[in-house]
Amino acid sequence: MKHTLSVLVENRFGVLARVAGLFARRGYNIETLAVAPTEDATISRMTIVVAGDDADLEQITKQLNKLVDVIKINDYTDVAVVERELALIKITAEPGVRGEIMQIADVFRASVVDVGERSFVLEVTGKVDKIDALTRLLEPYGIREVVRTGKIVLTRGLQPA
C-alpha cells in the first residue's frame, strides 16, 4: 500500500541524508519525494510517497520522530487532502500531429510552455493518476523526457495539518 507522509524538519544540512538513510536501512524505496522550505524558511517540508504495509510504516514513523531535526510527521494516507503533482513533458511534435497533441493537452488542461521546430514542452498539474494518464496518451507521439515533482498534499479547510 502506498503511504504519503509529510515531514516537517529543520532546514539544515544533513537532515535529508538522515531521513533518507532511515528508509534505506529498512529496505524501503522512496518512490517520490518533494522537499522545499515552508512559509518559515528555517523549516522545510518533505512530502514522501513510499509503499509498505501499515505496521512497517508505523515503525518508520516512530524512528523518524526520534530524529532531533524532525519536528512533525503526518501520515496523509487516509485523510481528505488536496493532492497535486507537476510534470513537464517534452514530446516530438511534427507539424502534422501538432493539432492532435494540442487537443489532448486541452482535455488535460495542460499548457504548451515551449515550442521547438519539432518538439513541444507541456506543463501539467493534477493528481498523480491524471499525469500518468496524460503520459500514456502522449506516448505514441514520442516522449523525449518527462520530469515530475512528486506529489504534494495539503489538508482541506482549517483542520489542523
Added chain:
Amino acid sequence: MKHTLSVLVENRFGVLARVAGLFARRGYNIETLAVAPTEDATISRMTIVVAGDDADLEQITKQLNKLVDVIKINDYTDVAVVERELALIKITAEPGVRGEIMQIADVFRASVVDVGERSFVLEVTGKVDKIDALTRLLEPYGIREVVRTGKIVLTRGLQPA
C-alpha cells in the same frame, strides 16, 4: 551561487540516501529536491537546488558520478531551460477579503482548488520567483500553510538533455 543539478539514478532503495549523504558530508544543504520516476520506471530523476561556488559543485558532481547508481548528471545552472515549481497555499479567507484574494490569484494565474468556510487553498505553478512573490502578497491575509515541490527543469527544443 545557486546551482540546479538534474541527476538520473537507478530507481532502487538506498540511492537517495547515498546522494543526500554525499552533499551532507561536504556540509551542503540541499535547498529543494524533487525526486520521481521518469518515463522509464526503472530510472528516477532528482532535481537538486543547492548553493555553493563552482569549484565545490564540480567536486560534488565528480563524486556523484562515481556512485554506481548514478547514470547521468546535468548542471542546468547556465543553460536555457523551462523552469517550474508547484505550490499549494492555504490562506485564511474571511468573506470580506475573498474578492481581493481572488484578484491576486487571477494575476498570478493561480486557481482556487479548495474553499472552506474561512479558508482557500490556491494552486500555482511558475518560476520560483513568481511563487515567492505570490506568497509575499498573500502574507497579510494570513498564510496557514505553504507546500512547495521544489524546482524542476527541462531543456528547450530537442537539444540533448
